[in-house]
Amino acid sequence: MLLEVLGTVVTGIGVLFLFLGGLGVFRMPDVYNRLQAGTKCTTLGACLTIIGVGIMEPAWFWKTLAIALFILLTNPISNHALGRASRKSGVPLCDQSVVDRTDSFMEKSGEKEQ
């Protein structure tokens, strides 16, 4: 009974984070802001949801832990690759952006390609 309540609470927090990630992807003004919302919220939300299911059903715990570990390993790497690729392919920043320190990175990579 205690495990079920605890698992429901953890799963509920994860579901809330997943919804907020989707809302951030829809509402943010820029590719990079969308990446930030879509990566952080979704990784935490998916891990919490999956581990919450593992808490509710203790026989499934190790398999859900493996799925959460895979998400924790692969999702930030793929989103980092997407952000780097969109910066290199010249997607502009939004108007409210304050600072951009990727100029040296862009010049260096341009020299390497030439």
Next chain:
Amino acid sequence: MSETVVLVFTGFIGLGILLCLLRLFMGPTASDRAVAADTACTVTTALLVLMGFVFQRYVYLDVSLVYAVLTFIGAVAIARFLERGI
């Protein structure tokens, strides 16, 4: 978990997927669409695990395991294509 809780959780996750798909339909650049598709895939993984618990089938977790591993390949392929800059 009671019936109502399952319905509310599934509704919230489905709303998240729906917002990601809206961004995919109206995103200005190709990078926006790639980000939206990747986010929708990750949210789907969590939805499949939750539905496997609702259906009470242990075997159904394999689908989410395959999803968690294989979404990576598609996103990295898109990123490598964008980085080459065409």
Next chain:
Amino acid sequence: MIVLVSLLVLLMLCSALAALIFKDLLNAVIASCVVSLLASILFYFLHAPDVAMAEASIGAALVTAIFIIAIRRTRRHEE
């Protein structure tokens, strides 16, 4: 259940239409990836996890990678 299945089929139809309309072929590839994602969810809800697994592995990963290699060999924009 019938509401959920009809919503999924409607979203699949919208994604397939978007893949047909987009002039940039990379966007069309991403939209077809989403079609196979929604088809996988549909198979899962209809209690066919093995079909869903095959659809996920082939549609979301392999077809995307192969189409992107093909686009790199040819042109990206459709006239």
